[in-house]
Amino acid sequence: MTAVVTGAYEVPYSRHPDPGCSTGGLLAGAVLGAVRAAGIDLDRVDGLGLSSFTLRPDHAVDLAWRMGLTLRWLVEDPHGGASGINLLMLARRAVEAGDADCIVLVAGDRFGPADFADLVDNYNTATRDHLAPLGFGGPNAAFAQLTTRHARATGLTETDYARIPVAQRRWAGRNPGAVYRDPMTVEDYLAAPVVTTPLRRLDCVPVVSGADAIVVERDADAAGRPRARVRALAGRHNPDQQDGDGLQTGLAHVRDRLWDGAGVGPEDLDLAGVYDDYPVMALIQLADLGCVPGDDLRAFLHDRIDRAGWPLNTSGGQLSAGQAGAAGGMHFLVEAVLQLQGRAGDRQVPDARHALVTGYGMVLYRYGAMANAVVLEAGR
Structure with missing residues (x-):
C-alpha cells in the first residue's frame, strides 16, 4: 500500500x-x-x-x-x-x-x-529563562551571528546573499498569494534598514x-486524480547539540539516505522548496544536501539562482510570501504539490516531476535544533 x-x-x-x-x-x-x-x-x-x-x-x-x-x-x-x-x-x-x-x-x-511577542519570549525554557530577560526579541540576533560566521567561512558578501531574496521576489511576483510581490533589485535590498548587523529587513521573514x-x-x-508520490523522507536532530558553529544542519548526515531512497539525485530536481527563515539557512541546507555544484556558493548564487532562474522557492519563499508561524513547515509542501500537479498558475515550472522540500525548526538556543527533507514525484 x-x-x-x-x-x-x-x-x-x-x-x-x-x-x-x-x-x-x-x-x-x-x-x-x-x-x-x-x-x-x-x-x-x-x-x-x-x-x-x-x-x-x-x-x-x-x-x-x-x-x-x-x-x-x-x-x-x-x-x-x-x-x-x-x-x-x-x-x-x-x-x-x-x-x-x-x-x-x-x-x-x-x-x-x-501573540508574537508571547511566542518569542516563551518559545522554550532556554528562551524564557535565559534570553527573554536580556531583551532577546527573537531569533534575528542569533542568525545575524550565524550569517557573519558563514560569510567569514565562505567569503560571501552582502551582494552575494542578496541573490536569494531578490530571486525569490521575482517568483513572488507570479504568486497572487504572496504578501510581498513588488519587484526588488539588489540595490533595493542594500537600501533596506539594517535590523541587526549584517541582516537587513529583507533578510528576515515577515510574520503573517x-x-x-x-x-x-x-x-x-x-485513481484518476492527480497526486504526488512521496519518494523518500529523512530527518535528523542537529548533531552538535548547539555546541558547534551552526554551519551544518542534520541534513548533511542523512543526505545519502535521502537520495538513495528517492532513486534520484540533486541533478534530477525540477524545483526545490528550502526553508528560508534567513538566506543563509537556505544556502546551508542546499550545501548539506549536495545541491550546490562543485560547492561553489558564489557561482551557484550568481549563475544558477540569479541568471538562470533555477526554481528555488517558487512561491516566493517565506521571505516574500510570509511565515505564518507553524505553517512555515507546511508552506513548501503545498507549493511542491501544486507544482507537481501542474496547478501553480503563472509560476508553474514546465514539466515539473521531482521536487525537494526541506524543513528546519525549533531554535533551541543558538540556532535550529531539527532538520528534515522529502523528495516528491509527480504521478497519476
Missing part, C-alpha cells in the same frame, strides 16, 4: 488579520480547501495531523470536534519549521500500515502583536497569519 499526496491548499496569508480572524478558523479553512483540492468529501477524512503555536489552549482533538470529524488517527507536532515533514513522515507510515485511509495535515497561526494543508491518501483510492 502506497501513500500519495492528492490535495494541497493555502489560506491566503495576511500581515494584518481581521479582528474576527482566529487560528481555529484559519486551520479549518485550510482543511476544507485541501479536501476540495483533492476532490473528496470531508467525511472521507479519518486522520488529522496538526501543528500550531497559537491554537492553545485547544489541540488537534478540539479542531476535529469543531469540524465534526470522526477519526481513527490523530497526532499533533509542535516543532515549527520541521513540523510539516515530521507530520508527513507519520502520515505516510499510518496510511501504508492501514491505520487510516485519508489524512489531512494542517498547520497555521493567527498572529496579533501580543495563515494556514496550509495537504491530503495524504492510499494510492489505490486516488
Whole structure:
C-alpha cells in the first residue's frame, strides 16, 4: 500500500488579520480547501495531523470536534519549521500500515502583536529563562551571528546573499498569494534598514497569519486524480547539540539516505522548496544536501539562482510570501504539490516531476535544533 499526496491548499496569508480572524478558523479553512483540492468529501477524512503555536489552549482533538470529524488517527507536532515533514513522515507510515485511509495535515497561526511577542519570549525554557530577560526579541540576533560566521567561512558578501531574496521576489511576483510581490533589485535590498548587523529587513521573514494543508491518501483510492508520490523522507536532530558553529544542519548526515531512497539525485530536481527563515539557512541546507555544484556558493548564487532562474522557492519563499508561524513547515509542501500537479498558475515550472522540500525548526538556543527533507514525484 502506497501513500500519495492528492490535495494541497493555502489560506491566503495576511500581515494584518481581521479582528474576527482566529487560528481555529484559519486551520479549518485550510482543511476544507485541501479536501476540495483533492476532490473528496470531508467525511472521507479519518486522520488529522496538526501543528500550531497559537491554537492553545485547544489541540488537534478540539479542531476535529469543531469540524465534526470522526477519526481513527490523530497526532499533533509542535516543532515549527520541521513540523510539516515530521507530520508527513507519520502520515505516510499510518496510511501504508492501514491505520487510516485519508489524512489531512494542517498547520497555521493567527498572529496579533501580543501573540508574537508571547511566542518569542516563551518559545522554550532556554528562551524564557535565559534570553527573554536580556531583551532577546527573537531569533534575528542569533542568525545575524550565524550569517557573519558563514560569510567569514565562505567569503560571501552582502551582494552575494542578496541573490536569494531578490530571486525569490521575482517568483513572488507570479504568486497572487504572496504578501510581498513588488519587484526588488539588489540595490533595493542594500537600501533596506539594517535590523541587526549584517541582516537587513529583507533578510528576515515577515510574520503573517495563515494556514496550509495537504491530503495524504492510499494510492489505490486516488485513481484518476492527480497526486504526488512521496519518494523518500529523512530527518535528523542537529548533531552538535548547539555546541558547534551552526554551519551544518542534520541534513548533511542523512543526505545519502535521502537520495538513495528517492532513486534520484540533486541533478534530477525540477524545483526545490528550502526553508528560508534567513538566506543563509537556505544556502546551508542546499550545501548539506549536495545541491550546490562543485560547492561553489558564489557561482551557484550568481549563475544558477540569479541568471538562470533555477526554481528555488517558487512561491516566493517565506521571505516574500510570509511565515505564518507553524505553517512555515507546511508552506513548501503545498507549493511542491501544486507544482507537481501542474496547478501553480503563472509560476508553474514546465514539466515539473521531482521536487525537494526541506524543513528546519525549533531554535533551541543558538540556532535550529531539527532538520528534515522529502523528495516528491509527480504521478497519476
